[in-house]
Amino acid sequence: MLGFVKTDNEALVSYLGDPQRAVAAYWELLRRKEDALGAIRAGLSHESAAVREGCCRLLDHLVDTDSxxxxxxxADDPDAKVRVAAFHALACDRCKGDACAxxxxxxxxxxxxxxxxxxxxQVRMRAVELVGKFVHTDARAVAALEAAHAQDPSPAVRKTAGWFVPGGAVHRRTAPRPARRRTAVRAAHPA
Incomplete structure (x- = not known):
């Protein structure tokens, strides 16, 4: 199966650190879903940064409240690619829905x-996306995004932060909608 000598979950997690096997191992672990979660969680402490990054990417799709x-x-991993993957997984609701956001x-x-x-x-840019999720509910998020938009040394981070600050495109798109008044409709159409 898969052309691997070993196909248990732990072996597949270790293959995430092998450039020749990483893609096939990733897709097989993703296919195994919850059955592979224990090995994926254990892989977060693997000595190889590539394995830790792969495990974060897998948890983007498979994360549960226990993980x-x-x-x-x-997010505090010493390797920047691991931090990027962790922040993406924490910010991305598309992959996991609201089940455990x-x-x-x-x-x-x-x-x-x-x-x-x-x-x-790149880590700061992913952090912008996570902070941006709270821009409508937390003043600290607004202040941090405004500071990054004005002062970050990276033009890409400044630009991304600008999308999330009040008046930015993402801020406008994600703004809570005012509650609809239903009393007028009920009065016009009694049950």
Whole structure:
């Protein structure tokens, strides 16, 4: 199967660090879904940064509430690619729906810290996306995004932050809609 000598979940996770086997291992682990979660979680502490990054990317699709704290901790990984993958997984609702989207109490602190001081511009850009999820509900998010939009050394980070600040395209698109008044409709059409 798959042309691998070993096909147990742990072996597949270790193959994420092998450029020749990483893609096939990734797709097989993704196919195995919850059956592979234990091995994927364990892979977050693997010595290979490529394995840790692959595990973060897998958790983008497979994360559950039991994995969330480990994924949040990966935002502080020493490798920038791992931090990028962790922030993407924490910010991306498209891949996982609202089933276990993390709240501000869990992720806003690390995102604010990395947005303000991470040395890698790609990490800061992913932190912008996570901070941006809370721009309508947390003043700290607005202040951090405005600071990044005005002062970040990377033009790409400044541009991305500009989408999320008040008046920016993403900010406008994600703004909560006012509640519809239903009393007038009910009065006009009694049941």
């Amino acid at each position: 969330m704290d480990q994924l949040v901790a990966m 993390p709240g501000a109490g869990r992720v806003l602190g690390p995102a604010l810290r990395h947005l303000a001081s991470d040395p890698d511009p």
